[in-house]
Amino acid sequence: MKKNGFADRLKALLKQKQLTLAQVAKGVGTSVPSVHRWSNGGEIEYENLRALADFLEVNWIWLRYGDDALASAQEALPDNGAMSDLRREYLGQIMESEARMKAALEMARIVNWEWNVLTGGLNFTPNAEDVFGQPPEELRRQLVPFETLKLEDLIKQFGGDQPYNWDFSLQTPGGGAERWFASRGKLVFDSLQRPLKVVAVSTDITARKQAEQALERSEYMLRKIIETIPVGLWASDEQGRICLANPEVERIWGGAKFVGLEHYDEYKGWWEESGKEVGHDGWTLARAVQEGETSQAEVVNIEAFDGERRTIIMYATPLMDAQNRIIGAIEVNQDITSLKQTERSLQQSLEQLELLFEQPLFGVVYFDAENKIVRVNQRLGSLVERMPDLLVGQPIERLFDEATNQKLHSTIATWQDGALSSFKMKGRLNVEAEGSVEIYLIHDARGSEPMTIAFVI
Known part of the structure; x- marks a missing residue:
């Protein structure tokens, strides 16, 4: 990390002048913990900054912002009383704005950092190590994965009006848990439109990643259950359009047609008891969507799309949202063709046995x-x-x-x-x-x- 911040200049002055934190605190009229906080990059109020600069006998603009800021301030405004007051007012406003921004970043646990395209230097806000859990200098590969790109490729990657986004993971030191961070950055150009630096922010998204991974695992398990259960499973949306058919459904029916309610009659079936055709609105899935009906097991003889005749048990239930509105439905089909054939064979055998006795x-x-x-x-x-x-x-x-x-x-x-x-x-x-x-x-x-x-x- 580049050593040119306020805290670094303050530490250098204390070492040069052989001053202790207690001596500085007494000279400025503040507490030792406050001076300790400043020396570690903590925010300093305008009045305390002026008092500290006077005590250390240095320019307060240089102490807070460095050589470039001091030079710019000297060039921008003539040295007279009115202009000095105006400069002091503007710089005070800048410092207040900077303090608010820094406080907001720290509370949100967001790290603000920059990568210099020409020198490769990295600059971080003081909360970087606290957020990352390790020195940020050790995270160069994760933070700047584009560092080895050619200049034209870098411009292309960061091209467009929207910031470039990337995620990276870190292993907690000592073999601890994995942590995830999201980064978002923009490529900044100079007045001649030459790439100057990448300005970016990074924030901890471990909780979100864990939730996403848990959701992915849950969805994977659900898909596997749907694929492997020994019954056919249909699902439709709130309009009745079929949106899911598992492999057992496709075996039973010799395929599947993802149609809406008005085309359910493409599925051919006859009631076991009456022999009448089921029709497009007789299927339990249709009744669940249209009427909110939770049906009991019903036996239907079907003609599958592969021409085979089979017997199934079907039943369905609607799916409701928190306001008790129908958002879809599911139907279960169980192939009982073999069972029905066995029942018919048994019935035939019993009838033949009855004839023997009669x-x-x-x-x-x-x-x-x-x-x-x-x-x-x-x-x-x-x-x-x-x-x-x-x-x-x-x-x-x-x-x-x-x-x-x-x-x-x-x-x-x-x-x-x-x-x-x-x-x-x-x-x-x-x-x-x-x-x-x-x-x-x-x-x-x-x-x-x-x-x-x-x-x-």
């Missing part, structure tokens, strides 16, 4: 793992001369004679867990009628509850 050609009995009768059809009930309802809950042995039951138990002992088994055997029913019957057994132990069905012919 047919009159042969007897059918269903018994559980404890060999208790669960169901008997009418035909088998008539063969054993008993009402089917009275046989439910009875042991399977009630249907056959002793010899047949022994064969049945021997067969049951061979059944394997987790397997589908089938057997055929001859036997006799537990009735006085003569003659044997064919018994076909199917045992399914693949599920959590094994089941056995016997057909008696």
